[in-house]
Structures are given as C-alpha cells and as structure tokens.
Amino acid sequence: MRKIFYYLPSIIFNVVEFLVIxxxxxxxxxxxxxxxxxxxxxxxxxxxTKSAIHYKSWKLCLLWSTLQMFxxxxxxxxxxxxxxxxxxxxxxxxSGKGDIRDIFMWGGNALNSKVFDWVKFNQENGKLKQYEKRxxxxxxxxxxxxxxxxxxxxxxxxxxSLMGIDAQRIxxxxxxxxxxxxxxxxxxx
Numbered sequence: 001m002r003k004i005f006y007y008l009p010s011i012i013f014n015v016v017e018f019l020v021i022x023x024x025x026x027x028x029x030x031x032x033x034x035x036x037x038x039x040x041x042x043x044x045x046x047x048x049t050k051s052a053i054h055y056k057s058w059k060l061c062l063l064w065s066t067l068q069m070f071x072x073x074x075x076x077x078x079x080x081x082x083x084x085x086x087x088x089x090x091x092x093x094x095s096g097k098g099d100i101r102d103i104f105m106w107g108g109n110a111l112n113s114k115v116f117d118w119v120k121f122n123q124e125n126g127k128l129k130q131y132e133k134r135x136x137x138x139x140x141x142x143x144x145x146x147x148x149x150x151x152x153x154x155x156x157x158x159x160x161s162l163m164g165i166d167a168q169r170i171x172x173x174x175x176x177x178x179x180x181x182x183x184x185x186x187x188x189x
Contacts, residue, residue, distance in 0.1 A: 017062055021069045028073050038072055038087060045091030115178040118186050119150045127185045141165075145173050 018039075025035035072090065076083040122128060135143040141163070148154040148162060149170075156174070160167040 013058055013062075017065055020062070020066055024066060024070050025073050028070075028077065030073055030076060034076065035073070038076060038083070039069065041084070041087050042069070042072065042091050045088055112174060112178045115181050115186065116150065119181065120153070122186075123151070125185070128181070131181070131185060142173055142177065145170060146177060149174055150177075 021039065022035055068090065072087055075086045119128065132146060135146055144163060145159060148159045156167050156170045159170045
C-alpha cells in the first residue's frame, strides 16, 4: 500500500500530461488514433535506446513534453513520411544517443584527421616528443589539449568537459596544432 502512495503523484502527473498532449493533438485536428500512434512511436524509440532524458522538475517536464509533442503533431500535418522520420530522429536525439554537438568538430577537415592518425602511429617520433615538451613548458592549456587528444584519444567534447573549456575552443586549438604538426614535423620526416 505504501508503494502505491509513493508512486501516486508520478502516476497522476503522467496521466495529466498524457491528457494534455492528447488535447493538443485534438485541437490541431488530428485523429485520436494518429495522436496515440505518434505518442507510442516516440515512446517506443526512446525506450529502445534505454537512456531517455528527463527533467526532475515536473513543470519543465510538462512544458518540454507538450512542446515536443506539439511540434511532432505539426510535422505530422505536413505528411506521414516526414512525420515518421522526424519522430524517430527526435526520439533518438532526446535519448542522448545522437550527440549532435560532435558533428561539426571535424568539420570535414581532412588535415585534422590525417594528423591525428599520423600522431597515433608515430608516438615515439623525436620531433613530436620535442613539440610536446615545448608545449608543456610554454602553454599548459595547449599541452593538456594535446595530451587528451593525441595521446589519450579523447573526443572534443570529452576534452571540453575535462578542461571546462568550450568545445569550439578545443577545435580551434587542435586545428592550430594539426597545422603545426603537419607542416613542421610530419612532412619533415
């Protein structure tokens, strides 16, 4: 009986949230069966990813859920195929499995990728070790970025998180290092 009282507020909230979302769909002129299909598809995709993002605050949760479903209902009105694609995409992004922040990090820059691979397989290169030593002596921030990226193979976002720096700044620093390594170390060997 205690468990029921413990979960009762959550159950009430979920029912009210569900009813609000259905009401929004009805107000937009969408058939009830289509509203339920959209909600179920979205929920199933999020459950399959096993890491759905939730807000602890009921107000934020209600606001976010209603806005998300409202936008999916609007997309549904444009066409069923478009709607299905957007529903799946949104569910994956909201599960945290599709981290769109990493998309621009390599930005099609083949140089960064080429230098990363070269450094990865030439860890004992004397000039590279000298460069690393110089970084350590002159610029600690660049040194740690170098270590995290080229020695520990961390992603841009992982480095940004470790160092408390914006990921774009990490990208810019690595671009500078990549150019230096490419034209002052790699091509000299």
